[in-house]
Amino acid sequence: MLDVSRKASRFTESVIREMTRLCRQHDAVNLAQGFPDFAAPAEIKDAACRAIMADVNQYAITWGAPGLRQAIAAKQLRCYGMSVDPEREIAVTCGATEAMIASILAIVDPGDEIVVFEPFYENYGPDAILAGAVPRFVPLRPPDWTFDPDELAAAFSDKTRGIILNTPNNPTGKVFTREELESIATLCRKWDVVAFSDEIYEHILYDGAEHVPIATLPGMHDRTVTINALSKTYSVTGWRVGWTIASPSLTAGIRKVHDFLTVGAAAPLQEAGAVALGFPESYYRTLAADYTVRRDLLLSGLRGVGLQCEAPRGAYYILADASAVGCRDDVAFARRLVESAGVGAVPGSSFFSRPESGRTLLRFAFPKTEATLKEAVKRLQRGLAH
Ligand SMILES: Cc1ncc(COP(=O)(O)O)c(C=O)c1O
Numbered sequence: 001m002l003d004v005s006r007k008a009s010r011f012t013e014s015v016i017r018e019m020t021r022l023c024r025q026h027d028a029v030n031l032a033q034g035f036p037d038f039a040a041p042a043e044i045k046d047a048a049c050r051a052i053m054a055d056v057n058q059y060a061i062t063w064g065a066p067g068l069r070q071a072i073a074a075k076q077l078r079c080y081g082m083s084v085d086p087e088r089e090i091a092v093t094c095g096a097t098e099a100m101i102a103s104i105l106a107i108v109d110p111g112d113e114i115v116v117f118e119p120f121y122e123n124y125g126p127d128a129i130l131a132g133a134v135p136r137f138v139p140l141r142p143p144d145w146t147f148d149p150d151e152l153a154a155a156f157s158d159k160t161r162g163i164i165l166n167t168p169n170n171p172t173g174k175v176f177t178r179e180e181l182e183s184i185a186t187l188c189r190k191w192d193v194v195a196f197s198d199e200i201y202e203h204i205l206y207d208g209a210e211h212v213p214i215a216t217l218p219g220m221h222d223r224t225v226t227i228n229a230l231s232k233t234y235s236v237t238g239w240r241v242g243w244t245i246a247s248p249s250l251t252a253g254i255r256k257v258h259d260f261l262t263v264g265a266a267a268p269l270q271e272a273g274a275v276a277l278g279f280p281e282s283y284y285r286t287l288a289a290d291y292t293v294r295r296d297l298l299l300s301g302l303r304g305v306g307l308q309c310e311a312p313r314g315a316y317y318i319l320a321d322a323s324a325v326g327c328r329d330d331v332a333f334a335r336r337l338v339e340s341a342g343v344g345a346v347p348g349s350s351f352f353s354r355p356e357s358g359r360t361l362l363r364f365a366f367p368k369t370e371a372t373l374k375e376a377v378k379r380l381q382r383g384l385a386h
Pocket of ligand 1 (some may be wrong): 092121198237240
């Protein structure tokens with residue numbers, strides 16, 4: 001039998017996507033994969049339909065339709081006072097997923113090191129492997145998921161090419177503070193490295209948490225790749241439209257890699273994205289308020305069945321410790337939860353470089369209707385009662 005490449009054999013299939021398939025098989029409530037089960041805003045759907053009917057159906061410019069790039073730049077200025085040149089500093093990609101891997105492939109050479117906070121969104125591991133990069137993991141520790149500045153400093157060296165940052169964070173719900181970002185930025189400047197900053201949950205914030213793009217800190221504009229997408233903010237994870245914002249020289253490299261990876265993101269959906277990015281401030285306030293209700297519902301439900309969890313400050317996940325209900329092996333426990341309780345969660349080990357760090361943890365996603373969340377809690381109450 002022919003073997004796959006060494007690269008491809010060094011990582012497994014996505015556990016998150018596998019859990020989704022398992023949920024379908026067992027008709028379980030899927031709180032594993034982070035996608036909404038409620039409708040996307042009518043305005044974005046209408047805009048997509050209009051674009052298709054107006055025959056925006058051929059390739060867009062490979063690095064993004066001009067209208068979408070202008071809308072991204074305008075929103076970045078409006079929200080963060082960040083000035084971005086839509087002609088030279090933006091590349092539109094197929095979701096944040098492609099944005100991250102295209103950026104790493106464009107900027108990191110085989111053998112270079114990249115610093116990764118853990119627990120981490122599971123894609124970052126394979127991203128590093130596919131780029132031939134060597135990840136250096138730095139732990140975030142509960143309950144605040146803060147890092148030890150000395151540990152972080154020790155992870156940097158003259159081999160370091162970049163650091164992957166995700167704020168608001170999946171899976172911990174941490175929102176990095178300005179002070180924490182400043183200490184990361186200091187190291188980026190000292191070692192002349194790039195910050196790959198995944199900000200896909202920028203508008204999903206709770207309890208007054210503030211999102212600070214690291215690119216807005218002194219000296220960081222030219223050494224940050226800001227990664228974002230329509231996926232989470234506008235509840236269209238299946239549209240696959242994302243983007244990078246970076247200096248003209250980094251963007252030139254990212255655009256080349258992107259062109260040969262995918263050519264471009266769906267043209268009519270880019271037109272709709274341009275409309276969505278112009279939504280008024282009230283849209284984002286309502287989004288965060290609605291997510292607060294969902295978060296509180298699931299949080300009290302999980303606590304009620306004996307799971308130990310902190311309230312996330314951002315994003316839409318709860319990382320729960322299930323040791324009190326007998327979880328010793330997260331993978332087996334998550335599988336049992338789908339099969340016998342009918343609720344899908346992601347085994348905690350998928351977010352760690354060493355699986356043992358996540359053996360008692362489960363991640364629950366709550367971009368779901370209240371009815372779905374209540375049904376999940378009911379099933380957990382029944383399933384974990386004995
Ligand atoms: C932190 C983070 N980045 C990126 C993605 C994927 O984004 P996209 O669907 O736009 O590729 C996700 C999806 O769950 C995520 O949690």
